[in-house]
Amino acid sequence: MEFQCIPDALGLNPEQWSLVAGFLGFREEPESRVGYLARMPQERVAVLLPQLVGLGIVRRRETAQGPWYGLIPVEELLAKAALAAEDPDVFEMEANLLRRVVEGFGTPGLTVISSSEDRDPARRIPEITKYADTLMPYIDLRLGTRCNLNCTYCLLGHENRTTRTTAEIVSDLMLGRRRNLQKVALTGGEPTLHPEVLKIITVARTLGYRQVILVTNGVTLSIPGVLDRLVEAGITAVGISFDTPDKEIAHELWQSPVFDKVSLAFDAVARHPQLLLGSIAVITKKNASQLPDLANWWADRNDAMENLFVPNIDFVMPEENAWLNREELLPKLTDVMEPVLKALEIAHGRGLPLTFRGFPLCLLPGLERYSYDRYMSIFRLTSSAEGDVFDKTSVDLLRTKGPQCRRCKLRRECNGVSRGYANLYGYEELVPVRGA
Numbered sequence: 001m002e003f004q005c006i007p008d009a010l011g012l013n014p015e016q017w018s019l020v021a022g023f024l025g026f027r028e029e030p031e032s033r034v035g036y037l038a039r040m041p042q043e044r045v046a047v048l049l050p051q052l053v054g055l056g057i058v059r060r061r062e063t064a065q066g067p068w069y070g071l072i073p074v075e076e077l078l079a080k081a082a083l084a085a086e087d088p089d090v091f092e093m094e095a096n097l098l099r100r101v102v103e104g105f106g107t108p109g110l111t112v113i114s115s116s117e118d119r120d121p122a123r124r125i126p127e128i129t130k131y132a133d134t135l136m137p138y139i140d141l142r143l144g145t146r147c148n149l150n151c152t153y154c155l156l157g158h159e160n161r162t163t164r165t166t167a168e169i170v171s172d173l174m175l176g177r178r179r180n181l182q183k184v185a186l187t188g189g190e191p192t193l194h195p196e197v198l199k200i201i202t203v204a205r206t207l208g209y210r211q212v213i214l215v216t217n218g219v220t221l222s223i224p225g226v227l228d229r230l231v232e233a234g235i236t237a238v239g240i241s242f243d244t245p246d247k248e249i250a251h252e253l254w255q256s257p258v259f260d261k262v263s264l265a266f267d268a269v270a271r272h273p274q275l276l277l278g279s280i281a282v283i284t285k286k287n288a289s290q291l292p293d294l295a296n297w298w299a300d301r302n303d304a305m306e307n308l309f310v311p312n313i314d315f316v317m318p319e320e321n322a323w324l325n326r327e328e329l330l331p332k333l334t335d336v337m338e339p340v341l342k343a344l345e346i347a348h349g350r351g352l353p354l355t356f357r358g359f360p361l362c363l364l365p366g367l368e369r370y371s372y373d374r375y376m377s378i379f380r381l382t383s384s385a386e387g388d389v390f391d392k393t394s395v396d397l398l399r400t401k402g403p404q405c406r407r408c409k410l411r412r413e414c415n416g417v418s419r420g421y422a423n424l425y426g427y428e429e430l431v432p433v434r435g436a
């Protein structure tokens, strides 16, 4: 959901509010770190920080190393906004969400990917619904951040790569079961690098998880016998990252010459037709032009296998590595729509239910049913004194819409653009869709 009442009441323009939203993700930092953490160009931060300090929303603390900046306490912020809030009911709703985000900061919890509430069959594609309903709701369980690749667009960055202990992971699995969740996705980093991945899968199945999804870059699955052992342990679905059929570009994006190995991973999955298969391509400046070829590559695979296969193209999120490499990687949305539309046309024409994520719906008119964002919602599950809290706001804050989106008929089902994208390119490309 998009905050409107509080930014309006504080008199903040979209860019100022975006920096305030960025501050919700950290406590206090020197100016030189604020741009990186808020995903905003440092030169804009230098302009906006004094404005927010002047408005009394951000506080500046002098230290021997220079000034540090942090948001004022949330209740002070809300007290300021309450004075000018136009609609007290909307204000109270937004205030509670903001409190929840601040309280949840740093609190351990689980990420849960749940099915969307919109079940209208006329607004869905049957194969995508079957795929999503088989897998969701699931816990997104990170086994660690260690990886055998260092993709230029990785959302984790490459610092501090760690492996979580099996005890920590099992504790999360037990927490999920206590909340009656029955499906889990093992992610990383690269989850197959966890030394006890087979044991973790077995424990998950013993605890009652009906679906165990492996989200992988595919490199390990190319080793003969590895997938067989994972299937024996209990995995039921596999998601393989695959960005382009162009070997050279793939090696550039993944920073490793592993194209042939990843390709073998698809062959390995085809030998287990009961496995559900997903594949995600991250769209960047480097691989966008090859999307039509990728659609054909995936469709060829689909023709040769019996697995239920739902691939997806994801617009790159300017986070971590992708933020640092944004000049080489992050295209303007309107510059890649032609190959995106072509790829969707090719795939759908060949019976492959290719989906997309991270694109505003106004750029893909008539293709809403293929927006994977419409089939899922991402929540943080934390425990508090009052019981379990399912919170969507901290995830939603990573995305944003323009002021013009208030006039769009698709505004409730569209996730707009990532905040980092809007901080770099603004909202000009978004065109409200008219109608009832």
Ligand code: SF4
Residues within 6 Å of the ligand: 360, 361, 362, 363, 401, 402, 404, 405, 408, 409, 410, 411, 412, 414, 415, 416, 417, 430, 431, 432, 433
């Ligand atoms: S105008 Fe805004 S709400 Fe409407 S589809 Fe585009 S991004 Fe989404």
